[in-house]
Amino acid sequence: MNQQSKKTILSGMRPTGKLHLGHWTGALENWVALQEEYHNYHLVADYHALTTSLDTSELHQNTIDMVVDWLAGGIDPARSPVFRQSQIKEHTELHLIFSMLITKSRLERNPSIKEQVRDLEIEHITYGHLGYPVLQAADILLYRGALVPVGEDQLSHVEITREIARRFNTTWDEVFPEPEPKLTRFARLPGLDGKDKKMSKSMGNALLMSDGPEEVAQKLRKAPTDVKKVRRNDPGRPDVCLIFTYHEKFNPDAVPEVREGCESGALGCVDCKKRCGAAISEFLAPHIERRRQYEEHPERVEEILRDGEARARTTAQETMSAVRDAMKLG
Numbered sequence: 001m002n003q004q005s006k007k008t009i010l011s012g013m014r015p016t017g018k019l020h021l022g023h024w025t026g027a028l029e030n031w032v033a034l035q036e037e038y039h040n041y042h043l044v045a046d047y048h049a050l051t052t053s054l055d056t057s058e059l060h061q062n063t064i065d066m067v068v069d070w071l072a073g074g075i076d077p078a079r080s081p082v083f084r085q086s087q088i089k090e091h092t093e094l095h096l097i098f099s100m101l102i103t104k105s106r107l108e109r110n111p112s113i114k115e116q117v118r119d120l121e122i123e124h125i126t127y128g129h130l131g132y133p134v135l136q137a138a139d140i141l142l143y144r145g146a147l148v149p150v151g152e153d154q155l156s157h158v159e160i161t162r163e164i165a166r167r168f169n170t171t172w173d174e175v176f177p178e179p180e181p182k183l184t185r186f187a188r189l190p191g192l193d194g195k196d197k198k199m200s201k202s203m204g205n206a207l208l209m210s211d212g213p214e215e216v217a218q219k220l221r222k223a224p225t226d227v228k229k230v231r232r233n234d235p236g237r238p239d240v241c242l243i244f245t246y247h248e249k250f251n252p253d254a255v256p257e258v259r260e261g262c263e264s265g266a267l268g269c270v271d272c273k274k275r276c277g278a279a280i281s282e283f284l285a286p287h288i289e290r291r292r293q294y295e296e297h298p299e300r301v302e303e304i305l306r307d308g309e310a311r312a313r314t315t316a317q318e319t320m321s322a323v324r325d326a327m328k329l330g
């Protein structure tokens with residue numbers, strides 16, 4: 001399929017530094033697979049990071065650390081531009097126009113905002129934070145994204161993007177597609193503190209993609225398993241155990257044997273964790289090696305970003321030109 005006929009996908013992450021395995025299963029793995037079939041843009045959402053923290057002292061290093069994981073994970077920057085949102089001024093321009101197309105009450109009804117306000121105990125939400133789905137709409141539509149890879153929890157944002165695109169198209173002219181969500185398969189990987197907890201660095205329950213075999217083994221040793229499997233030979237319930245979920249993801253060939261061993265009591269949790277850790281480390285080894293090559297040459301990462309930004313900027317400028325024409329601005 002040639003590059004022109006491919007649909008465009010926009011996906012991004014906030015620059016939070018080194019990635020963990022939850023980022024891999026929830027997003028990155030999917031992005032890598034999608035670049036075969038689609039025309040992808042990968043955005044470092046550094047403006048979005050400001051919605052929850054004004055401390056920008058580590059933003060640059062966090063960006064580099066995250067982009068190194070993207071590249072080591074298989075993102076091909078020659079096919080898929082990788083760029084920082086803050087370096088393309090058209091994002092803020094389109095965001096301003098879009099902010100006229102949606103009401104404050106619609107944004108207040110956004111379930112993700114309600115969750116963030118609750119989880120982060122925000123007393124007074126800023127104008128920018130409330131409006132971040134509008135900035136997200138600008139991010140997607142600036143590249144005329146037709147598909148947005150998301151987890152279930154992000155569906156409401158795609159809906160807001162669709163509403164804004166519709167509103168623009170009916171008010172002025174058909175400039176934007178109405179993007180469809182593309183649900184990520186194995187979206188949620190549990191954290192090391194329990195099967196029902198999401199993996200997150202801020203919760204201290206993450207296996208990083210840069211963790212070596214020792215770190216992986218040590219982190220798994222402390223992880224909880226089935227509470228009913230107290231002694232080695234007690235039968236266990238793999239479906240309530242997070243280690244089994246990790247086996248399913250990173251050690252799929254051994255899953256029937258692990259299930260059988262766990263349920264019969266033949267397999268103890270210590271051995272099960274060792275096997276799981278070995279499989280995860282085997283999976284991570286090539287990633288860590290590719291990571292090392294980028295870490296030794298940070299100038300290559302900067303170059304990839306600058307190149308991605310030049311290519312993204314060209315597309316963004318074309319879109320803004322169509323927007324101004326449609327609106328008869330200037």
Ligand code: SF4
Pocket residue numbers: 225226229236237238241242243244258261262263267268269270272273
């Ligand atoms: S044997 Fe493995 S799957 Fe079963 S409870 Fe222990 S760690 Fe979990």
